[in-house]
Amino acid sequence: MTQAFDAAMRAFAPALPLAVGLSGGADSTALLLACARRWPGRVRAVHVHHGLQAAAEGFERHCIALCQDLDVPLTVQRLDARPAPGQSPEDAARQARYRAFEALALDRRAQRDAMQSMALAQHADDQAETLLLALLRGAGVAGLAAMPARWERAGVVWHRPLLQVAGADVRQWLRAQGQDWVEDPSNADERFTRNRIRARLSPALAAAFPAFRDTFARSAAHAAQAAELLLELAQQDLERVGTPPQISLLQELSRARQANVLRHWLRTAHGTTPAAAQLGALLNQVQACTTRGHGIHIKVGRGFVVRCGAGLDWYNPQALLSPG
The missing domain is CATH 3.30.465 (Uridine Diphospho-n-acetylenolpyruvylglucosamine Reductase; domain 3)
Structure with missing residues (x-):
């Protein structure tokens, strides 16, 4: 159903100019396409080349071609995101990617076209997987809060406008636009815990509990509220002790x-x-x-x-x- 994607984008009202994190996959391609159509001339894209796999060159070529078609400025950040000893490759890549986004935000703050907002394309399936990962590692309420839909950092407001949209709905919308994307081959590698959850647990949950994405999202929202209260209490108690x-x-x-x-x-x-x-x-x-x-x-x-x-x-x- 493309209605869920359309509704999420109608509700998305960021301050402009807006930057979109663009990996070249279906989710970020859809988000950039929708944003570029809605706010022509006010959107730019940021692609992070992690340097971790040969397929990364293909991701970059796709992003360059897509942004040329959309007349969207593109910034490519090349990184060495190899993990430190004991660190998972996924975590290393994610941390390097966010550092690159934040560095770009800080670098552009003094410029006339300084971006006011940054949009990332995680969706409801990603949120459910993040909650399951937090449960598997015994996280507290801050971890169970999973990913916020909005937060502020490095002088920029960050958004995840698709957190209420299933991944299948994002891809269906993209197909309806006749737009292609690239598939990351590492997404099929079940050595990564998130990929095992995606390949094995999520289909089983969907079969047994079709609304699991929505209920997981509510649980994450409750945990986020509890984490906020604990933070307020900690700040008060630290003043006291x-x-x-x-x-x-x-x-x-x-x-x-x-x-x-x-x-x-x-x-x-x-x-x-x-x-x-x-x-x-x-x-x-x-x-x-x-x-x-x-x-x-x-x-x-x-x-x-x-x-x-x-x-x-x-x-x-x-x-x-x-x-x-």
């Missing part, structure tokens, strides 16, 4: 609020996230810290949380060893 947190003030909070504020402090002040076991051990030590001589030294993220006088601190030993 101090930066760095004072142990006696932490002990006045419930264990759940201690966990929430410590996660927030570590993420915002030190850019690190504790594993569940690390955070549990830290909470136990905070509870046991009732004497002046009680020490705390616990591995958390890439460094260690330690007791420093009446409070907590965090340090990365590798950073201390680095010159300069």
Whole structure:
């Protein structure tokens, strides 16, 4: 049904000029085509060449040809998105892609045609897969919130206007326009968890629960609301316990609020996230810290949380060893 795609695009009202992330696949091709028709002369495209597979050259050629046909300016960003040790290729490519988008946004802010909005083409199937991935890794509510439809970063408002549209509906709309696209061969590689979900779990869910995309989206929205409330509470509690947190003030909070504020402090002040076991051990030590001589030294993220006088601190030993 193309009505779902048309309805989503009618509801999409970004500030202009608008940039569209263009991979060359069906979803981003459809999004760019619809946006270019609706706002001629106010849309540009951004293609990220990840340098990870031979097929990437074909993606770039498709994007160049499509943008020429649509009279849409195209920026191609070439990256080395090879994963770090222990990092999944999917995660490495995604992080590199977003860094490239943000760098472009910052670079163009001072220019006369500075883009006000950025649109990405993830759809309802992608949202459901993201929620399943979060469940499989035992994520908290922030992870279960999956992908937001709108957020602000690098001075730009980001949008995912197709999150309520099934992938099949996007492709049906594109076929109705007579527009071709390129298929990423890595999408069929079931060594990647997301591809296994797409190939095996999603069809089974659709057969047993045809409305699963909608119900998953509602669950993600509930989780996003809960995550927002937890963030507000963490900000209030961090003002209360101090930066760095004072142990006696932490002990006045419930264990759940201690966990929430410590996660927030570590993420915002030190850019690190504790594993569940690390955070549990830290909470136990905070509870046991009732004497002046009680020490705390616990591995958390890439460094260690330690007791420093009446409070907590965090340090990365590798950073201390680095010159300069």
